[in-house]
Amino acid sequence: MLSNVRNLSKSNAQFQRAVKRLPLGVSSTFRYWGDDRTIYVESGKGGRIRDIDGNSYVDYRLGYGPAILGYADDRVDAAARKGMEVGGVFALSTTRELDVADRMAKMVPSIDLVRFSNSGTEAVMAALRLARAHTGREGYVLVEGSYHGLFDAAMWMTDLADWDPKSGRDPDTVPYSRGIPAGLKSLVHLTPMNDPQRLEDLFKANGDTIAAMLIEPIQGNTCAISAKAEFVHLARDLCDRHGALLIIDEVKTGFRVAKGGVQSLIGVRPDISTFAKAMANGYPIAAVAGREEVMRTFRYGGAAHGGTYTAHAVSLAAADKCLEILDETPALETLAAYGERLKAGIKAILDRRGIVHSFSGHSSMFGLFFADQPPDNYRDWKLSDYTFYDKMALHLHDLGVIVEPDSREPWFMCEAHDQSCFDDTLKAIEAAVDFTLEDMAGEKRA
Ligand SMILES: Cc1ncc(COP(=O)(O)O)c(C=O)c1O
Known part of the structure; x- marks a missing residue:
């Protein structure tokens, strides 16, 4: 079940036009997220981006990391x-x-x-x-x-x-x-x-x-x-x-x-x-x-x-x-502290539901796993179950949080992620986790 709270009609129409001129409708293959889920950005400011449909997202991809201080600093x-x-x-x-x-x-x-x-x-x-x-x-x-x-x-x-x-x-x-x-x-x-x-x-x-x-x-x-x-x-x-x-x-x-x-x-x-x-x-x-x-x-x-x-x-x-x-300036300390708080917030949500998980990397760029230990090498990642993550990531997009849909990409923090980003993120994560649990339960019943 998708949380389906987003209107992507303008992005979808843009995709149909763009794909006639640009392979997969994009300028980097990794930006193609499906014919009806590829988004086109209008602008970014601070820790957020806005798509051409007017959806606002707290962004933890940050262009794969560059926006360390936030967009349009x-x-x-x-x-x-x-x-x-x-x-x-x-x-x-x-x-x-x-x-x-x-x-x-x-x-x-x-x-x-x-x-x-x-x-x-x-x-x-x-x-x-x-x-x-x-x-x-x-x-x-x-x-x-x-x-x-x-x-x-x-x-x-x-x-x-x-x-x-x-x-x-x-x-x-x-x-x-x-x-x-x-x-x-x-x-x-x-x-x-x-x-x-x-x-x-x-x-x-x-x-x-x-x-x-x-x-x-x-x-x-x-x-x-x-x-x-x-x-x-x-x-x-x-x-x-x-x-x-x-x-x-x-x-x-x-x-x-x-x-x-x-x-x-x-x-x-x-x-x-x-x-x-x-x-x-x-x-x-x-x-x-x-x-x-x-x-x-x-x-x-x-x-x-x-x-x-x-x-x-x-x-x-x-x-x-x-x-x-x-x-x-203490910019790096600020964004790492945000990452620490975010991990603690995610942990509390998952712990309340008894969902086993762990984090890898550094507070400024971390990975989230649904296993009690993060993988130690790439072969271990293959053995881990990433279906929960893959489903949750799509719900997060619908709920206004951008993370990479592929569980291999870490979440990136920037100095401009503020309290409002934090609150919106945790609200979205709580909902996305519950939607994902419903999905998994539905699949088991089917
Ligand atoms: C560790 C590492 N090296 C090299 C690159 C390539 O950088 P670019 O995409 O700027 O060419 C990347 C890109 O994500 C990277 O993460």
Whole structure:
């Protein structure tokens, strides 16, 4: 049963028009939620968005994380407007690049040098190329369940759909899209999160061909599954012993879970880090940053890096202001405290109904599970029951709360989530949980 309190007639009509010109009616496949449930946004402000039918939602997707201060933040937008006066892009440098790089280096101790990119994908692609150029090797390690963007080398995953956990064999490594050259497969090594023995074995067998290990210590696209600190320290140690580089992908965690990123919470120093989302509150900018000796491989005759739009004056001005706020105000504490309160509120609702659940990740980006422990790695997620979540998410949309319909995407907090967002969210969750329980009971009876 759907709670069905929303009118989507304008979004539905827009979809019918859009699909004639835009594949699936959208500009990113993940924005398509079905012919009659794909919504088109009119505007966003603070912790809320409004669709073209006039429905208002408290938003915990936040564009997959960027709106760290909230949509249309007046302080960042004013800075971006000033950035427009600079004149766009020149295929030349401006002085603000150094200001932003200095701020990043102040906030994240592993950063000596910085290069800007436009998106997370571009930054991670550059980081991997840099590692290969620096080491002269081509192989690389990815952790199962990670997501590093839409470029061919990163688009390999463990095939859980066709895997029988009782078979005693590992899942296959498959590309997660058609169009990925099969020849790349020989370069990628996928390893389960939090399995030290497997990681040691992998390096023992392949260490001399591995350029880098890429890891998201909180998996931003897989339930916020989190690496144990010992696992990341082991990765650091194995990279050192085998002459490989450690790349920490902080595209989602950077300037969100702490000023110094997830690496500062774990106390590990990667050779290279990548940042994007929270850097500029939604303006397109990203960065690859790290240890001086490695970063200086970006040079003529070394690793190529650049691009027409890198360090665009508007995004750079937004990053300058956004990072200043994140560095000099308690914004991150505020949004993490909201996340803590929200988790406590959800827990109370679920406990009252005797529904077993747990949370993963960090208060600023957390996953919700209907099991007593969150999964420790991607294979465990396959074994968990996510039907309750999948149903509840659709009810939440109808009731004015946006979360990702796929249970693998965490909920993101922003500084602008306020008491009214909080109250509306808990009211909606309580109703959505009851609707979901009715659905499940109905299915059992049928
Ligand atoms: C950890 C991580 N790396 C890379 C990317 C790719 O970033 P973008 O979508 O900006 O290309 C993402 C996107 O969600 C991400 O979560």
